[in-house]
Amino acid sequence: MRQVELTGIKNFECREVEQPAIGPGQAKIAVKAIGICGSDIHAYYGEHPFMDFPIVLGHECTGIIEEISGENTKLKKGDRVVLRPQRVCGACKPCRAGRYNICEKLEVLGCQCPGGASDYYVADEDLFYRLPDNVGFDEGTLIEPLAVAVHAVKRAFREVEGKNILVLGAGTIGNLVAQSVKGMGARKVMITDISDFRLDLAKQCGIGHTVNISRQELAEEIEKVFGKDGIDAVYECTANEAALNQALFLSPKGIPIVVAGVFAGMPHINLANVQDREYTLLGTLMYVEEDYMESIDLVKQGKICLKRLITQKFGLDRMADAFRYIEQNQDRVQKVVLDI
Numbered sequence: 001m002r003q004v005e006l007t008g009i010k011n012f013e014c015r016e017v018e019q020p021a022i023g024p025g026q027a028k029i030a031v032k033a034i035g036i037c038g039s040d041i042h043a044y045y046g047e048h049p050f051m052d053f054p055i056v057l058g059h060e061c062t063g064i065i066e067e068i069s070g071e072n073t074k075l076k077k078g079d080r081v082v083l084r085p086q087r088v089c090g091a092c093k094p095c096r097a098g099r100y101n102i103c104e105k106l107e108v109l110g111c112q113c114p115g116g117a118s119d120y121y122v123a124d125e126d127l128f129y130r131l132p133d134n135v136g137f138d139e140g141t142l143i144e145p146l147a148v149a150v151h152a153v154k155r156a157f158r159e160v161e162g163k164n165i166l167v168l169g170a171g172t173i174g175n176l177v178a179q180s181v182k183g184m185g186a187r188k189v190m191i192t193d194i195s196d197f198r199l200d201l202a203k204q205c206g207i208g209h210t211v212n213i214s215r216q217e218l219a220e221e222i223e224k225v226f227g228k229d230g231i232d233a234v235y236e237c238t239a240n241e242a243a244l245n246q247a248l249f250l251s252p253k254g255i256p257i258v259v260a261g262v263f264a265g266m267p268h269i270n271l272a273n274v275q276d277r278e279y280t281l282l283g284t285l286m287y288v289e290e291d292y293m294e295s296i297d298l299v300k301q302g303k304i305c306l307k308r309l310i311t312q313k314f315g316l317d318r319m320a321d322a323f324r325y326i327e328q329n330q331d332r333v334q335k336v337v338l339d340i
């Protein structure tokens with residue numbers, strides 16, 4: 001079968017390898033689609049702090065079950081599935097508390113161990129979830145980032161219903177956070193960015209209030225849209241120091257601010273306001289199974305638009321072209337998917 005490996009900075013090798021064999025408790029899929037994510041791009045430039053070469057990418061992965069033990073009651077050969085790319089120890093303190101998304105020994109498939117960028121792929125069978133019939137393989141790759149968004153949303157609230165939400169950043173995660181809170185019943189949702197392209201996409205996905213902070217005054221827009229009640233939470237999805245500081249400057253007292261952006265280096269942030277205004281700063285990482293189930297459910301109910309987010313597709317053997325395309329079209333790219 002074909003397998004594509006990132007062997008060094010901006011260098012992919014596509015080669016023929018043996019098909020993987022399943023072990024006990026595992027399933028083999030015929031891979032159908034792989035999504036390319038921000039962390040893959042960091043790896044491509046050799047700038048990902050927790051990824052090394054060589055690596056087979058592909059943590060956003062869908063396919064068809066090819067082989068699975070007959071004892072599995074949830075899945076069978078021929079089922080269309082999406083991967084939850086987490087390998088955890090099950091024994092550390094976070095794992096014992098059910099928070100295995102922050103396992104001390106967490107390995108992400110496609111980041112610290114091989115992912116799905118190949119014709120066939122084997123993983124533990126409990127990491128595969130059936131795709132709803134109304135979701136294609138391409139869109140299905142977005143269930144993984146959607147679960148990231150759903151987990152982020154839940155860090156601040158059990159119930160989002162009736163809340164006013166501000167999302168900073170309309171990249172894939174920001175877009176999906178905005179769609180998730182809306183799907184879960186938020187009252188009003190506003191999303192910001194500096195790119196009209198990304199804000200237009202958010203609009204097409206049903207996000208009512210978009211603000212281009214390069215030419216609009218965010219404080220004014222917040223007042224216009226949310227009135228005197230203001231916002232109930234902020235989701236920081238830009239990984240930008242200035243954006244986070246803007247949230248710490250504009251937000252009403254006492255609200256949660258969830259940091260979903262993956263910051264590089266050490267930003268200078270206004271901790272005086274965090275203290276004085278009793279903000280709750282919350283980190284968020286990946287997801288647990290419940291977030292996957294909820295994501296799949298939201299999509300099944302038609303509450304999330306995934307298709308619009310896919311702006312380009314390539315074949316598996318054009319992985320290098322796909323990354324070059326992203327590099328050269330940063331302002332016109334949301335999600336790029338590889339069809340296999």
Ligand SMILES: [Zn+2]
Pocket residue numbers: 037038039059060144145
């Ligand atoms: Zn991802």
Ligand SMILES: [Zn+2]
Pocket residue numbers: 088089090091092093094095100102103104105106
């Ligand atoms: Zn653990």
